[in-house]
Amino acid sequence: MGDILVGACSWTDRQLVASGWYPRGRRDPEGRLRHYATRLPVVEVDSTYYALPSRRNSELWVERTPDGFRFDVKAFSLLTGHPTRQQALPADLRNRPVDGALLDEVWGRFAEAVEPLRRAGRLGAVLFQFPPRFAPGAVAERALEDCARRTAGWPLAVEFRHPAWWAAERAEDTRALLSSLGAAAVGVDMAQGLTGSLPRVVPVTRPAPAVVRFHGRSGAWGRGSKEDRFRHDYDVTELAAWVPRLRRAARQTEELHVLFNNCCADAAVRAAETMRGLLTRPCR
Numbered sequence: 001m002g003d004i005l006v007g008a009c010s011w012t013d014r015q016l017v018a019s020g021w022y023p024r025g026r027r028d029p030e031g032r033l034r035h036y037a038t039r040l041p042v043v044e045v046d047s048t049y050y051a052l053p054s055r056r057n058s059e060l061w062v063e064r065t066p067d068g069f070r071f072d073v074k075a076f077s078l079l080t081g082h083p084t085r086q087q088a089l090p091a092d093l094r095n096r097p098v099d100g101a102l103l104d105e106v107w108g109r110f111a112e113a114v115e116p117l118r119r120a121g122r123l124g125a126v127l128f129q130f131p132p133r134f135a136p137g138a139v140a141e142r143a144l145e146d147c148a149r150r151t152a153g154w155p156l157a158v159e160f161r162h163p164a165w166w167a168a169e170r171a172e173d174t175r176a177l178l179s180s181l182g183a184a185a186v187g188v189d190m191a192q193g194l195t196g197s198l199p200r201v202v203p204v205t206r207p208a209p210a211v212v213r214f215h216g217r218s219g220a221w222g223r224g225s226k227e228d229r230f231r232h233d234y235d236v237t238e239l240a241a242w243v244p245r246l247r248r249a250a251r252q253t254e255e256l257h258v259l260f261n262n263c264c265a266d267a268a269v270r271a272a273e274t275m276r277g278l279l280t281r282p283c284r
Helices: 014-018 029-039 055-063 100-119 138-150 171-180 226-230 236-240 243-250 267-280
Strands: 003-008 042-045 070-074 123-129 156-159 184-189 210-214 255-260
Touching (some): 029 267, 055 100, 070 100, 070 255, 243 267
Parallel strands (some): 003 255, 042 070, 070 123
């Protein structure tokens, strides 16, 4: 069975910092990360979606974490086709048309920034979360092929938001496509019965890593404020129901990342620590 690493989708979220989870004296940038790494073995860097990361930050993250710790890095919004504010780009790239030359430059800077993590063995996965309008079809498949080409040698993970990708009649084709591209399919837990709900599956498509993201079960998914969309406290029954599924997935991969994205106050880190406890109990 592969290792199962459980963590949260941020260690810098303002509500988490204000929640009291970090002890006194450990609430500065260095102290937060060092403390987090003593409690959980993997974290997702979500700030890289909102702005291009810097190489220097990656170097600092390596210095502040132990061997074996993993960072899953979320791809910059422009690289996944999301609307991107000019202010999110470096100053010298602003006010340029979004064309092939700009995309090439952004891809290059993103790769340069995450290289210290990859070189140090800290890079767990690079997460490409595509928008809800990214529906199955020839255009999407070409975009995925381009993404796989540009990320050759990276631990690529792909999360779809359009539910058609994992509809029963298409799921096997989606699995085969991602497998052929060397990409990990990201499984999700979210509220069911909504227009954009995805099924609770863990489709393992590459040896490592496999990724499952827990978004919470708010009925406000896809609308409202961030707090409305992600406000959910997982109870132990909800988490325990996932344990057999996660263990089955871990038997198919070398490393499974389980990440909690219900980032309201300390809900995500508490759920992660509870899930770690459940997964360490002996199998019945």
